Amino acid sequence: MMTRTNNKQIKFHLVTIENLVPEDHFLRKLDSLVDFSFIYQETESCYCQNNGRPCIDPVILIKYLLIGFLFGIESERRIEQEIQVNMAYRWFLGFDMDDRVPDHSTISQNRRRRFNGTGLFRRLFERIIFQCMEKGLVDGRTVLTDSTHIKANASAKKNIKVIAQREANTYMQRLDFYEEQERCRLEKAGMIRPKRKSRALKEKLPAEKPINPTDPEAGMLKRPGKPAGPHYLSHQSVDIAHGIIVDVAVTPGNVNDSGPYLDRIEYMRKHLELPIKTAGADSAYGTSLICQALEDMGICLYTPGTTGGVNYKTEFTREDFKYQKETDCFICPAGKQLILRSLEREEFNICRVYRADCEDCKFCPMFSRCVSSSQKSRTVRVNIFEEAVRRCHAKKGTALHSYILEQRQIWCEGSFAAQKARHNLRKLYRRGLEAAETHCLLSAMALNLKRMVKCLE
Incomplete structure (x- = not known):
């Protein structure tokens, strides 16, 4: 049977906000576990201690914003509207049922002006x-x-x-440090020539x-x-x-x-x-x-x-060249040496460059299979971090x-x-x-x- 309710009488009830918030509500659990009093200490420098008008409690300001992110409320205007009718939100902020909710523009202006450039939210997160x-x-x-x-x-x-x-960044500065360290080691050992000033890395x-x-x-x-x-x-x-x-x-x-x-x-x-x-x-x-x-x-x-590998333009790949640790050189399939010639900086890497003698490559019967058309001799480039990468990928x-x-x-x-x-x-x-x-x-x-x-x- 269909029921209609008309002219429902609004009764008077004697209740408190404590009675309206369930004991197992998330905000009750959060309030019992987290002490938000640290907000006073972190925001103290943002306020004048002996002058000006009384402000909104900074704990309320931060909790106001947190409610929006805890419950997925994107607009600060909408947060204000939800707090007005939600007893759990009011309880969490310390408002009674008849307390006026701070205007959303007040919250916005405090966030944009008072807290701007202070690193406050980073410290609160920490x-x-x-x-x-x-x-x-x-x-x-x-x-x-x-x-x-x-x-x-x-x-x-x-x-x-x-x-x-x-823009320069610390990642590139770290590359600069490792490059300088490796260059000094190779130059001190006489393995490469000192870098000419005219060849210095241009800005x-x-x-x-x-x-x-x-x-x-x-x-x-x-x-x-x-x-x-x-x-x-x-x-x-x-x-x-x-x-x-x-x-x-x-x-x-x-x-x-x-x-x-x-x-x-x-x-x-x-x-x-x-x-x-x-x-x-x-x-x-x-x-x-x-x-x-x-x-x-x-x-x-x-x-x-990594996904994929190096694309070689020639038949012979890096694996066809055997490295000799004692003499720090590579041996090509024809038995010729590729000697360390220089240290070169790429965009995100630093490479030791091993190059064969042009005369050795010129009369080699495997020249077309080994050297690309734009080169006169074969080159092997070795990333100075290659061993660290190999150990990382070995896992x-x-x-x-x-x-x-x-x-x-x-x-x-x-x-x-x-x-x-x-x-x-x-x-x-x-x-x-x-x-x-x-x-x-x-x-x-x-x-x-x-x-x-x-x-x-």
Whole structure:
């Protein structure tokens, strides 16, 4: 039988907000596990201590933003509307049922003006990590890293091309260090000639690159299988023990994954004091320099390895040339020596160049099978990090290698999937690199808080 309810009387009830929030609600569990009082200490420098009007409690400001990332509410205007009617949100913020909710513009202006350029959200993210460490949720011995793209708040149709100076980065500075070290060793041993000043590495000329005038700090993502246009990249490192995100670094979308990796490893070791012994990462992070640098740090790297191999233009490949360690030379199939001639810098590698004598190649019956048409003699290039790469790839196929890569898929890719589905990581609403980093830090913080509650409840 159909029932109709008309003119329903609104009764008076004597209730408190404590009665309206279930005992097993997530926010109750979170509030009992996490002490948010550290926010006062971290925001103290942002406020005047003896002058000005009374402000909104900074803990409320941060919790206000966290609610949006914990429950996937993308708009700050929408967060305000949800807090007005949601008793659990009010309870978490410390509001009574009749308290006025701060206007969304107040939250926005504090975030944009008061906290801008202070690094506050990075410090808050770290404080949550330290609390996870105190509760035994972070081991720090094995760290897994991956990156994901986040759509910038800009249209790909409005790109323009500008002339921009190539920026130096620490990855290239590390290459410079290893090159200088190897050059000094070879020159001191008399194996190569000293480098002439006229042949010094020239500063790279400015190049034309596309930017988006709406958000010029975003990078143009152009990768197979990825959406094109202005994006940012969020590089996240996850501790293998319970999936706690221990580091977040944000770069423009056109930055190579390997660029910030070594800096982030050092940051986690020195600043967070994580005793990293094992690292797992996608193949994009497994460059020869990273293999060498992590080996020097005492860290064992596991990556899927490279796909494909070197394409040779001749019949004879590198494997046809036998290396003699005693004389540091290669022997070609015809029995002639290829002697170390120079040290050359490539874009991402440094190579020792072994070259045969032109006279030996000129009258060799296998010349057409060995030397390409653009060369007069055969050359063999050896990456100075080759041994470190070989040792890194030798672990491929082992049980530990398979386990680390499986865990990377579970924790790294699983974290990105959860953040994009439920924690606002799919796209950005604000512009600029700092705003993008703040957004990614809050998303990672929200996921860490959820995992903390799940592990400790």
